[in-house]
Amino acid sequence: MNNALTPRFDSVQCLDARGLHRMAYVEWGDPANPKVLVCAHGLARQGRDFDTLAQAMAGEYRVVCPDVVGRGRSDWLADPMGYAIPHYVADMVTLLARLNAQEVHWFGTSMGGLIGLGLASLKGSPIGKLVLNDVGPRIEFESLQRIGQYLGAPAHWATLDEAADALWAISESFGPHTRAQWLALSAPQLRPDGDGFKPHYDPGIALPFGLVTREITAAGEAMAWQAYEGLRCPTLVLRGAESDLLSRETAAEMARRGPKATVHEFPGVGHAPTLVQADQIEVVRRFLLAP
Template sequence: MQYDQGFSDFFYTAPDGLRLHARVYGEANSGLWPVVCLPGLTRNARDFHELALHLSRQEKNPRKVIAFDYRGRGQSAYDPDVGHYNVGVEAGDILAGLAGLGIEQAAFIGTSRGGLIIHVLGAMRPAVLKAIVLNDIGPVIEVEGLAHISSYLERTPKPKTSAAAIDAQRRAHGDDFAALTEADWERMVSAIYRETEAGLVPDFDQNLVDTLVGLDFTKPLPDLWPQFEALAAVPLLAIRGGNSKLLSAATLEEMRKRHPGMEAITVIGQGHAPFLETGGLPDTIAAFLDRAEQQVQAK
């Protein structure tokens, strides 16, 4: 284990043979629900580093945390078939990784695409979901938000230095993330780029951009209300960025109505998607997980 970094690397084989990667924080089995962290479309396990350290090092209730790199992201192998970059295949990859780790049930934290994968897991294997945190994602994806992501990915900055990368990210997203500090922007850049001899490069397969080609951004996207309603018995915390273009306030309110036990918070000064290591979010998430586990055990 890489004790200085607080995690170990776990490599496993996907159902179709691709070599995939996850980070495992907190090796000891505390008897509490482990936590599975699922990132956004082009993001990777590094997005959850600070949160994973926080959850795995809680004095009273330390939890094992597994943060996944989907195929084509981070340290997972790139897929030669771009058609495999879809939430169904990726959900199957997550289940394969959990099987390799001997984990049958867990709490799940999903940012953006990660939340969509949670909806799919609820249909594929509902028993695996013990509690859910949805970070700026819900059953309805606003076309404006997805169009914004698609446009950004098509012109992904390719800076040579960290300073240039921070400047590019701030220019692209600064209006939506006024609450971020310089340290926050630095962590963001270290998470989404990797260093090469030629300089920094985005740490994902550029073919992922092709998965958004052909979408008609003038029409509403199919919703996932049936899949969301199937999660009604699972403790749920929904987090929305106050400036989010992907998850609307109206959708969040409708989620409350359809999941009466759902807890929800809006993060002021952040857009899509809030940084889960900022402000009081780590403590909020830890407390939610403890509360959810206690409630389930009391039934």
């Protein structure tokens, strides 16, 4: 008998401009369940961020948490300019074909939400419900500048505890966590590096990110609003009440436009809620499992 709380590790081959790359994913729940929940992570994170959420949903879903290419156990791209949302969307189309999913719900944090938005806006998209975690069509440029200060910077830590402290210094906006919760989130973020650890992502993801200007951000916003206006699936927007990436005004606009999303704010949290807290998980459960 399959144990729904035991993770299974697999990968799928995806096409890029230089050939093929391998996208890894971790899967929870009954592999025969036709109901699939895909959880997609943020810019410099990886799929194990969702272990707690996946275990909470594994009784109702086959939960699949990919490592977006360049992160976690996935391959790194030969051409770093391939680290872009349209390419990630194409990879996810390949993943969904592998899963042969009949019903797909999508949970996306930050970058993972933008991937979900792009996928859900496609004609014939299989996305039946969409959760956008602290992200929307309008992204505050100052927040991108803040992230750019540390993204791809060389780092080496002697121990897990040292690494966790350093990661917390740039992630305090995630909100309150116990030490055990933060260590669990931090360990998959690391890869061995000689006598210590380094970040578990390709520093090359910083190259296209660093080319983003205020003008490019504005042009991307116009395209993202167009995609959002075309959504036909029920949509939930989660917002950290202190977020510097998704403003309260943008979240309110998302409630008025397109799918007229339900918006829920978490107090004491910035960018972005990690969904390891019981109250955060309960909000997602209620939305996804509602008829």
